[in-house]
Amino acid sequence: MRAYYFDNLPGDQRLQHNSGKSADLDDLRELGVLHWTIPLDIPGGWEAKIDEVAAQQGYKNRDTMNVTKEGLGELYESKLKSFFEEHMHEDEEIRYILSGSGFFDIREHPSDEWIRIHVLPGDLLVLPAGIYHRFTLDELNQIKALRLFKEEPKWIPYVRGPETEANPYRVNYINSLKGVLVA
Incomplete structure (x- = not known):
């Protein structure tokens, strides 16, 4: 993983x-973003380590997503366009990268x-939950990721706008950055 400011x-x-301006794990943690490196070839297997993290974090469900031009066919460009539209979710977005690569862009608050x-x-x-972000592939044009979920798998994007700014998950996220305790 490497993080930096988008140009x-x-x-x-x-x-x-x-x-040219880098960001580090501390910068990401301040925004509530978590990261682990779990090599695919670790002794005992990556699955055991993912199971351990899932138990710690309360992730109960999982599935695999494979984004390739071959796999998505005619939907490929429209899917990439929708992934790259700025949005938030009411759930955490958890991804473990199995192959390929890509970019997650997150909005820094309050600088935007x-x-x-x-x-x-x-x-x-x-x-x-509540952080504005977007996703795109990199020049390899493919990624395979394990998606983890706290509850049943769902992926509902809320596009940035006045209604989304008032969404309770967005408000709770902003308050958490200010150190405000939320119920």
């Missing part, structure tokens, strides 16, 4: 777009700058 220059979203996180095989990334 906001026009061009293919799958390119690096590295502004994008931080780009390049995920590779062995990265486990957790985005908190």
Whole structure:
């Protein structure tokens, strides 16, 4: 995993777009983003380590997502476009990268700058409920990821806008950054 500020220059979203300003794990933790490196070839297998993290974090369900041009066919470009639209979820977004690679961009608060996180095989990334983010593949144009969920799998994106700003999960997320205790 490597993180840095997005350069906001026009061009293919799958390119690096590295502004030259880096971000580190502490920067991500301040935004509620968690990261583990769990190599695919660790003794005992990555599955055992994922099971351990899942038990600690309360992740009960999982599935696998495979984003490739071959796999998605005619839906490939429209899916990438929808993944790259700025949105939030009412649940954590948890991904363990099995193969391929891509970028998760998260909005830093309060600056509203994008931080780009390049995920590779062995990265486990957790985005908190309520954080604005987007996803795209990189130039490899493929990723296979294990998705983990606290409850039943669901993926409902709430596109950024006035209604989403008032969403209780967004409000709780912003309050958590301010150190406000929420019920």
